[in-house]
Amino acid sequence: MFATRVSERVYLLDTYALGVPGTVGAYLVKGPRPALVDCGYASSYESVLRGLAETGVMPSDVRYVIPTHVHLDHAGAAGKLLGEMPNAEVLAQEKAVPHLVDPTRLVESSTRVFGKEMMELYGVPKPIPASRIMAVGEEASLDLGDGLTATMMHAPGHAPHQISVSLDGTRALLTADSVGIVYPGLKALIPTTPPPSFHPSELVATIAKLKQTSPVELLVPHFGTRRDVDWVFDRTAELVESWVGRVKEMWKQKMTLDEAAEEMERTVMADAGVEGLPIYARISVRTSTMGIMHYLEKNA
Ligand SMILES: [Zn+2]
DSSP: OOEEEOSSSEEEEEOOBTTBTTSSEEEEEOSSSOEEEOOOOGGGHHHHHHHHHHHTOOGGGOOEEEOSSSSHHHHTTHHHHHHHOTTOEEEEETTTHHHHHOTHHHHHHHHHHHOHHHHHHHOOOOOOOGGGEEEEOSEEEEEOSTTOEEEEEEOOSSOTTOEEEEEETTTEEEOGGGSOBOOTTOSSOBOOOOTTTOOHHHHHHHHHHHHTTOOSEEEETTTEEESOHHHHHHHHHHHHHHHHHHHHHHHHTTOOHHHHHHHHHHHHHHHHTOSOOOHHHHHHHHHHHHHHHHHHHHTO
């Protein structure tokens, strides 16, 4: 199953990232003007199309494609999907637009972070013609029809080019990576603090801003819906601060990334009450540790 209905008009699409379920999600909002929020990796685009088919929406029905930010697990498949969606227009934060039009620099920086082998598995994003993209600044709203409006809000911190999307009326919030990673099988939250542009105080400010919109449900890309809204927000903010503190100590002691990541893995395992972590969770921990170290080096 690729699509799960999470509310009257919203479906969670499992993109089966690298073949693994329950790690990278996208959301489809049905209605007169269907919107796809997030797209998964370029290599997952067929899973997205299968999920879409399960919801009964044709690719040619999709009117809006909204990659919440340019990271490969969110926008990677956007270009390929648009090839199948002739009536869709892309909405993205204005800082994201140049990377969607020309992903060269994004691919270079992602290759530095994840390595060549992983990049091949993730797939290379296809450029999107500028004429199909509408830039979003601080805030913009979109009429999805039948009384549902989506408000796109700039949500920096995880990345400067990120937006979160509120579905007004239902008070569901598509968080993007403004909240931590909550894998269904792991009872711990992992902060989302990747390189190259994680910024701790901006992320904490974004969490406070989103919390003020009082959503009743969070639609989280990694992974699924959460109704313990305050806990997810508060725990994310708390862990961003404590991870930055801990990694800073290790960084000052000149520990390597591998050593620091192992230490943070132990924290997550203790938190979750487990003896080992699945590989996708280990990659998340390592990427977040790397992002904090990168931030510390940039600001040293
Ligand atoms: Zn992500």
